[in-house]
Amino acid sequence: MSALAEVFDACQAEGRVPLVGYLPVGYPDVPTSLAAMRVLVEAGCDIVEIGPPYSDPVLDGPVIQHAAAKALEGGVKVDDAFAAVRAVAEAGAVPVVMSYANLMLQRGWSRFAADLKAAGGAGVITPDLTPDAAPEWVEAAREEGVDTIFLVAPSTTRERMRLTCDASTGFVYATPLMGVTGERAALGDAAQRVVSEARAAGAARVCIGVGVSTGAQATEIAGFADGVIVGTAFVRALGDEGDLERLRAKVTELAEGVRAAR
Amino acid sequence: MTGSLQEAPGPYFGEFGGRFVPEALMAALDELTDAYDKARIDPEFTRELERLAREYTGRPSIITEVPRFAAHCGGARVLLKREDLNHTGSHKINNVLGQALLTKRLGKSRVIAETGAGQHGVATATAAALMGLECVIYMGEEDTERQSLNVARMRLLGAEVIPVATGTRTLRDAINEAFRDWVANVETTNYVFGTAAGPHPFPAMVRDFQRVISVESRAQMLELGGLPDAVLACVGGGSNAIGSFDAFLDDAGVRLIGCEAAGDGVETGRHAATLTGGRPGILHGSMSYILQDEDGQTQPSHSISAGLDYPGVGPEHTWLSSIGRAEYWPVTDAEAMEAFRLLTRTEGILPAIESAHALAGAIRLGRELGPGSTLLVTLSGRGDKDVEQAARWFEMLPEGEGDA
Numbered sequence: 301m302s303a304l305a306e307v308f309d310a311c312q313a314e315g316r317v318p319l320v321g322y323l324p325v326g327y328p329d330v331p332t333s334l335a336a337m338r339v340l341v342e343a344g345c346d347i348v349e350i351g352p353p354y355s356d357p358v359l360d361g362p363v364i365q366h367a368a369a370k371a372l373e374g375g376v377k378v379d380d381a382f383a384a385v386r387a388v389a390e391a392g393a394v395p396v397v398m399s400y401a402n403l404m405l406q407r408g409w410s411r412f413a414a415d416l417k418a419a420g421g422a423g424v425i426t427p428d429l430t431p432d433a434a435p436e437w438v439e440a441a442r443e444e445g446v447d448t449i450f451l452v453a454p455s456t457t458r459e460r461m462r463l464t465c466d467a468s469t470g471f472v473y474a475t476p477l478m479g480v481t482g483e484r485a486a487l488g489d490a491a492q493r494v495v496s497e498a499r500a501a502g503a504a505r506v507c508i509g510v511g512v513s514t515g516a517q518a519t520e521i522a523g524f525a526d527g528v529i530v531g532t533a534f535v536r537a538l539g540d541e542g543d544l545e546r547l548r549a550k551v552t553e554l555a556e557g558v559r560a561a562r
Numbered sequence: 563m564t565g566s567l568q569e570a571p572g573p574y575f576g577e578f579g580g581r582f583v584p585e586a587l588m589a590a591l592d593e594l595t596d597a598y599d600k601a602r603i604d605p606e607f608t609r610e611l612e613r614l615a616r617e618y619t620g621r622p623s624i625i626t627e628v629p630r631f632a633a634h635c636g637g638a639r640v641l642l643k644r645e646d647l648n649h650t651g652s653h654k655i656n657n658v659l660g661q662a663l664l665t666k667r668l669g670k671s672r673v674i675a676e677t678g679a680g681q682h683g684v685a686t687a688t689a690a691a692l693m694g695l696e697c698v699i700y701m702g703e704e705d706t707e708r709q710s711l712n713v714a715r716m717r718l719l720g721a722e723v724i725p726v727a728t729g730t731r732t733l734r735d736a737i738n739e740a741f742r743d744w745v746a747n748v749e750t751t752n753y754v755f756g757t758a759a760g761p762h763p764f765p766a767m768v769r770d771f772q773r774v775i776s777v778e779s780r781a782q783m784l785e786l787g788g789l790p791d792a793v794l795a796c797v798g799g800g801s802n803a804i805g806s807f808d809a810f811l812d813d814a815g816v817r818l819i820g821c822e823a824a825g826d827g828v829e830t831g832r833h834a835a836t837l838t839g840g841r842p843g844i845l846h847g848s849m850s851y852i853l854q855d856e857d858g859q860t861q862p863s864h865s866i867s868a869g870l871d872y873p874g875v876g877p878e879h880t881w882l883s884s885i886g887r888a889e890y891w892p893v894t895d896a897e898a899m900e901a902f903r904l905l906t907r908t909e910g911i912l913p914a915i916e917s918a919h920a921l922a923g924a925i926r927l928g929r930e931l932g933p934g935s936t937l938l939v940t941l942s943g944r945g946d947k948d949v950e951q952a953a954r955w956f957e958m959l960p961e962g963e964g965d966a
Contacts, residue, residue, distance in 0.1 A: 355860040357738075
């Protein structure tokens with residue numbers, strides 16, 4: 301059983317869904333970002349999603365764009381993401397990586413999967429790589445036993461929903477709204493629709509990401525999804541000054557939100 | 563006609579091209595591909611596009627022989643394909659009219675576009691005004707500064723121009739921002755992509771809309787006595803070049819030469835010569851060559867010409883380079899500006915700085931081939947937008963205004 305399957309089952313045994321927290325490595329600097337990821341684990345994230353910053357993040361909104369740019373200015377390397385994977389695993393949560401495709405391609409699909417595995421990572425979320433675009437990646441990940449986590453959106457057709465859910469292992473990453481990462485006021489119906497469409501296409505676990513920023517939203521989403529993913533709200537709380545206590549407070553709010561569901 | 567290299571359909575050109583985009587855009591790209599596949603074989607669509615080309619753009623564009631310029635090209639005969647004479651001043655209008663017509667077919671009411679030098683933005687704003695579409699143009703902040711005249715033109719045409727202040731504040735960041743807009747507004751919005759790069763169907767579709775350049779020029783050359791020894795065009799993303807090459811691809815005796823922006827020189831690292839100094843990678847939705855560091859982070863490009871200042875290149879060019887059918891030469895800022903000066907002084911034609919890179923390639927090739935050779939150069943745009951920058955380069959501005 302994969303590490304992701306185990307954590308979903310363990311949360312289910314507690315009568316709740318997992319909280320997934322995203323942070324870019326290297327923001328505001330590499331040591332602080334690793335400390336911030338440990339805070340995520342301590343304050344209640346079950347899965348930590350580590351983002352190696354990329355120069356052209358087309359699916360990210362202003363907050364994460366800013367963080368990525370600052371991290372790159374500080375000289376962060378893709379290697380640092382694997383160090384972060386180790387740190388998260390040691391802290392006791394399940395690490396996954398969210399990476400834009402070119403960073404994976406330049407390392408080599410197989411080497412990326414092998415390095416992730418060696419560091420103790422469970423899977424990779426690919427925001428600009430769909431299963432039909434890179435069969436080489438899917439093959440390399442299967443060989444290493446690394447989960448391939450693909451995204452689905454409200455615009456995803458029924459045919460593509462099936463293709464994507466078939467190729468996803470670990471979980472399916474559903475975005476409830478069309479648009480880049482960032483906080484949104486209302487998620488409700490659209491989120492519920494995309495979750496049920498993914499389930500109808502055969503997805504075993506569907507997590508909702510993009511737009512979740514408050515405890516109340518987490519409670520709402522946890523009522524029908526298999527996991528809640530929070531990124532921008534955590535990056536904003538950490539901020540340029542690397543405020544770990546403000547981050548801890550935000551994570552605690554979301555963790556309580558997830559636990560308040562049902 | 564098996565074995566023809568013309569009109570390659572995509573999504574892959576050899577191992578380059580494809581579609582590397584967020585899932586959220588897949589449905590829109592499928593819809594666009596489908597609409598385009600239907601439109602291209604619909605006589606009504608092609609008739610309307612041809613009518614616009616004739617009555618609005620002013621096609622066919624003429625061929626001008628430039629003997630006084632050619633005197634500096636080793637005695638070669640030099641002819642220019644005059645895309646600079648098109649309405650709006652460059653080849654960009656050829657593509658934009660096609661994509662704007664497609665937008666209407668898709669039932670969408672809003673277009674977005676990226677622009678570097680501003681020529682594609684101006685062309686898109688023009689087509690939007692003509693067809694009654696809402697229009698938003700993304701332009702890197704640095705480019706809005708060096709091409710302020712075109713910003714005003716777009717605004718006069720009714721477009722909203724959004725300066726992009728992230729990253730390197732140039733074309734590449736404008737494309738990122740346009741993709742973000744598209745993801746959020748895909749139901750009402752069509753992305754009118756300006757160059758023969760990006761995810762499928764853009765490389766093949768933009769090439770098809772620009773192909774008119776070489777279809778005309780090939781016939782015009784035959785009428786003038788025969789095919790040229792070489793066709794030269796500047797390459798940023800590569801839309802005028804691919805349009806200038808396509809109808810000649812099966813003419814083995816015609817050399818095809820794309821002139822990339824070498825900025826301060828490829829060896830300095832301050833350049834935009836992607837096929838000369840880059841390596842394979844994924845950027846803006848397709849697999850091609852890009853300028854990147856070891857990790858795969860895109861490197862900032864540099865060129866005096868905003869339209870060529872891009873760290874990627876269209877996948878079909880990468881393919882043509884890999885199979886040896888086309889050559890790609892680096893041309894520095896200084897070489898391009900010398901060619902700019904020469905054409906202006908000897909022929910009274912003010913080229914866009916982008917197009918001046920192709921003229922510089924012709925000077926080099928003419929000196930190599932000598933008398934008896936014939937070179938066809940695509941003059942992709944006119945230089946009105948570049949007057950201030952050129953005047954600064956040649957230190958022709960009045961005292962106190964020339965320092966920047």
